[in-house]
Amino acid sequence: MRGANMNWLGRREPELYGTTSSSELDARLRDYASTRRFEIEIPYTNHEGEAIERLYAAATAGNIDAVGTRFAQSGMSASTQQLER
Secondary structure, eight states, rough: OOOOGGGGGGOOOHHHHHSSOOHHHHHHHHHHHHHHOOOOOOOBBBBBHHHHHHHHHHHHHHOOOOEEEEETTTEEEEEEOOOOO
């Protein structure tokens, strides 16, 4: 899940966040997933409520085993982890 301002990676304050663009990062993630034979979806949203709804919908549908969200003063950061069984 790409949250607020992630679509600006590589353009917004590159001296702080680096020059890798969001599309370059997505390509790396897709390559990684492909070599391990799983599919990923990389949704973007600048709306925290939408991000949370998508995370819980994925968990409810059984697409992920655990959902973790954390809120920072400057915005939301959300992460998901696939748990080993």
